[in-house]
Amino acid sequence: MSLTLFLLLIAVAIYFAYHPRFGKRPFGERLALIQKSPQYKNGKFENESFTPELAEGYGYFDVLKEFFFKKVDRKSPTDIIPSIKTNLHEIPLDQDILVWFGHSSYYIQLEGKRFLIDPVFSGNASPIYGTTKAFKGTDIYTTDDIPEIDYLLMTHDHYDHLDYATIMALKPKIKKVITALGVGSHFEFWKFPSEIIIEKDWHEKIELDQNLTLYTTPSRHFSGRSIKRCNTLWTSFVLESKDFKMYLGGDSGYDSHYARNWREIWPF
Numbered sequence: 001m002s003l004t005l006f007l008l009l010i011a012v013a014i015y016f017a018y019h020p021r022f023g024k025r026p027f028g029e030r031l032a033l034i035q036k037s038p039q040y041k042n043g044k045f046e047n048e049s050f051t052p053e054l055a056e057g058y059g060y061f062d063v064l065k066e067f068f069f070k071k072v073d074r075k076s077p078t079d080i081i082p083s084i085k086t087n088l089h090e091i092p093l094d095q096d097i098l099v100w101f102g103h104s105s106y107y108i109q110l111e112g113k114r115f116l117i118d119p120v121f122s123g124n125a126s127p128i129y130g131t132t133k134a135f136k137g138t139d140i141y142t143t144d145d146i147p148e149i150d151y152l153l154m155t156h157d158h159y160d161h162l163d164y165a166t167i168m169a170l171k172p173k174i175k176k177v178i179t180a181l182g183v184g185s186h187f188e189f190w191k192f193p194s195e196i197i198i199e200k201d202w203h204e205k206i207e208l209d210q211n212l213t214l215y216t217t218p219s220r221h222f223s224g225r226s227i228k229r230c231n232t233l234w235t236s237f238v239l240e241s242k243d244f245k246m247y248l249g250g251d252s253g254y255d256s257h258y259a260r261n262w263r264e265i266w267p268f
Contacts, residue, residue: 021127021164023157023186023225026232030199034181037201037233044230045181047220049255053229081137089147096244102138103160104250111211111241113150117248118161119170121146125160127225132160143169151208154179155250156223156234157186164190178206178214182232186225202235213240219252 026034039045054063086099088107093114099107101119108115121143126132143166152174154162162183168190177187177197184197198206206214215238223232236257237248252258 019127020190023162023164024189025226025228026182026185030182030185034231034233037181039181039202039233045223045233046230047222047255048218048257049220051220051222051253053222077135077137081135083137083140085140085145088145101141102134104155104248105161106248107146108239108246110239110244111209113208113212114147115151115153115239116146116149116170116174117153117237118155118250119143119146119152119166120160120163121169122163122165125163127159127164129165146170146173148173148175150175151214152177153214153237153248154183155219155236155248156180156221157183157225157232158223158251159225161250162186162225178237180216180233180235182223185232200235201233211241214238215240217247218255218257219250220255220257221251221253 034040034045037045054060081102088099091097091109093109093112095109096111097107097109101107101121103120104118105120106115106117108117120134121139121141122129123139124131124133149170152170154177156162167187171190171192174192175196177184177192179187179197179199181199181201184194184199187197188194200206200216202216202218204216206216208214217236217238219234219236221234222230223234224230234250234252236250236252239246239248
C-alpha cells in the first residue's frame with residue numbers, strides 16, 4: 001500500500017469518526033445522572049429481562065455471513081410501497097390526526113399540539129449515506145412537508161430513529177425535545193438549546209399542558225451510535241389526553257411491560 005493511499009484511508013476514517021452525525025456520548029453531569037438510574041447496571045443500561053445481544057446459537061461471524069452472502073428471495077419489494085401523501089400544513093390545528101411515515105415514525109395532532117416521533121426523512125437509516133435506503137413509496141415526505149413541531153419525541157438514538165440530517169433540517173421548527181436519559185447529549189452537541197431538551201428515565205410523568213400528559217414507559221431494546229452500546233436509554237411513551245390514550249412503543253420487543261402498560265392505559 002502506498003503512503004498516499006494509507007494517508008487517504010486514515011483521513012477518511014478520521015472524517016467518519018468525528019462527523020457530527022455520530023452524536024456525542026454522555027459525560028459530566030449527564031453521565032452522573034445516568035449512573036443513578038435503576039436501569040443502569042454494570043456500566044450500561046439494561047432491559048428489565050435478560051436480553052442477549054444475539055439469539056442462542058448465533059455468533060457475530062454467522063450474522064455477518066448471512067447478511068452479506070445468504071441469498072433471500074424477495075428481500076426488497078418488487079413494487080412501489082402504496083402510500084398517500086397528506087398536506088400537513090393545511091390540516092386545521094384543532095383536528096386530531098395521526099400520519100404514519102413507516103417503521104416507528106409518526107406525526108400526531110392532538111388537543112391543538114403537534115407531535116413528531118422518531119422522524120427519518122433523509123432517505124437512509126445509516127451513518128453512511130447511500131446505504132440502508134428507504135424503499136420507494138416510503139420516502140414521499142421531506143422535512144419541508146413538516147410544519148412547526150411542539151414536541152419532538154425520540155424513543156432512542158439508533159440511526160433509523162434519530163437521523164442527523166433530518167433533525168438538523170427540522171431544527172428551526174422544533175419547540176421542545178423529549179427523550180430518554182443520555183440522548184440529549186446528541187442534541188446539545190448539535191447546538192440545540194439545553195432548555196428545550198427534556199430527558200427522562202422510565203416511569204416518569206410530564207405534564208405538557210392542562211389537556212395533555214406524557215409518560216415514559218419501559219422498552220425492551222438497546223441503544224448506541226458507535227461501537228459502544230447501551231450508553232443511552234431507550235424508552236416508550238404513553239400520550240394521554242382527557243379522553244384518549246396512545247402507546248408509542250419505539251422498537252420495543254415483547255416483555256412483561258406490555259401487560260402492565262395495557263392495564264394502565266385501558267384499566268377495564
